[in-house]
Amino acid sequence: MEISPDSIILWQWGFITINGTLVFSWLVMALLVIISLLITKNLSTGEHISRWQSGLEMTVIFIKEQIRDITQSDPLPYLPFLGALLLFISVSNLLSPVPGYHPPTGSIYTTAALALCVFFAVPVFGITRLGIKGYLKHYIQPTVFMLPFNIIGEFSRTLALAVRLFGNVMSGTMIAAILLSVVPLFIPVLMHLLELLVGQIQAYIFTVLATVYIASASKTQTEDTEEEAVYQDEDENEI
Amino acid sequence: MENISLIGMISIIISGLTISVGTIAPALAEGRAVSEALNAMARQPDESSTISRTLFVGLAMIESTAIYCFVIVMILLFANPFWNQVIQ
Numbered sequence: 408m409e410i411s412p413d414s415i416i417l418w419q420w421g422f423i424t425i426n427g428t429l430v431f432s433w434l435v436m437a438l439l440v441i442i443s444l445l446i447t448k449n450l451s452t453g454e455h456i457s458r459w460q461s462g463l464e465m466t467v468i469f470i471k472e473q474i475r476d477i478t479q480s481d482p483l484p485y486l487p488f489l490g491a492l493l494l495f496i497s498v499s500n501l502l503s504p505v506p507g508y509h510p511p512t513g514s515i516y517t518t519a520a521l522a523l524c525v526f527f528a529v530p531v532f533g534i535t536r537l538g539i540k541g542y543l544k545h546y547i548q549p550t551v552f553m554l555p556f557n558i559i560g561e562f563s564r565t566l567a568l569a570v571r572l573f574g575n576v577m578s579g580t581m582i583a584a585i586l587l588s589v590v591p592l593f594i595p596v597l598m599h600l601l602e603l604l605v606g607q608i609q610a611y612i613f614t615v616l617a618t619v620y621i622a623s624a625s626k627t628q629t630e631d632t633e634e635e636a637v638y639q640d641e642d643e644n645e646i
Numbered sequence: 647m648e649n650i651s652l653i654g655m656i657s658i659i660i661s662g663l664t665i666s667v668g669t670i671a672p673a674l675a676e677g678r679a680v681s682e683a684l685n686a687m688a689r690q691p692d693e694s695s696t697i698s699r700t701l702f703v704g705l706a707m708i709e710s711t712a713i714y715c716f717v718i719v720m721i722l723l724f725a726n727p728f729w730n731q732v733i734q
Contacts, residue, residue, distance in 0.1 A: 476696070567710050574713030581720065612706040615699065 412509035432511040435499045478622040485621060488528055493614040500606025504599050513576040522569035525617045529624045536625035545624060575609045650732050657726055661719045668715030675708045
């Protein structure tokens with residue numbers, strides 16, 4: 408019973424080790440890419456939409472609406488990054504009942520990498536929206552004395568993102584493994600169900616928190632009424 | 647008492663204490679959060695999706711403290727550096 412997929416070493420050559428975390432991450436990435444490629448080969452906007460295409464549309468629209476709700480602005484610039492986060496974490500937690508599979512998010516390195524992506528994405532989105540000065544102004548709001556606390560807050564919430572996801576996924580796999588060796592048959596199945604539910608909730612929480620951090624850093628100060636009017640029209644043309 | 651049994655004993659005792667004491671406060675806090683969220687949903691049913699989402703985000707943040715305790719317990723029991731060093 409391993410504490411993380413890092414200890415499953417598949418191939419070692421010199422200082423390059425291919426461990427379980429890498430292989431399972433690649434597996435999830437390949438799965439997502441292949442499924443998306445297969446579904447989007449023949450996109451149709453007519454009456455007969457295949458089931459897979461409408462499933463994919465539902466997923467994308469769900470993510471879009473969540474982002475729009477939280478950021479109160481156009482979700483399209485944020486959609487690739489946040490959608491990729493949600494899909495990767497969700498699929499990697501969803502495949503956990505598959506035998507021989509260890510979720511790559513059960514390794515602190517994967518979750519730390521995802522949290523670092525969010526850590527760097529927040530200034531990138533903030534600076535593209537507000538410019539460097541506008542973004543740096545956030546750190547001295549509401550007063551200059553808050554500057555150290557804001558900086559520490561940035562680091563601590565990134566750390567919290569990583570540890571939260573890691574702790575939840577690792578605890579799920581560990582409890583399932585321990586119970587399998589103690590009480591066979593029914594109780595591990597219940598624990599697997601709980602693990603699946605928790606995995607999906609944690610994927611959603613990770614994405615929503617990333618959206619909240621990005622939205623709070625790229626909040627525009629003034630309300631543009633014209634922009635909102637144009638935005639409403641664009642809403643009506645959407646499916 | 648030698649090092650090896652001392653480290654093993656203290657690790658086990660502290661793991662048990664950590665997880666039991668560390669989950670009291672988050673559980674109470676989550677109960678309060680859910681009850682306030684239900685009150686708010688009863689008062690304003692139209693906003694229940696926003697309230698739900700805010701509730702889940704808040705629950706995840708509260709849960710983090712319990713998860714930190716759990717991670718420490720796992721480290722103490724399964725990846726304890728002091729134990730690994732002392733059994734060499």
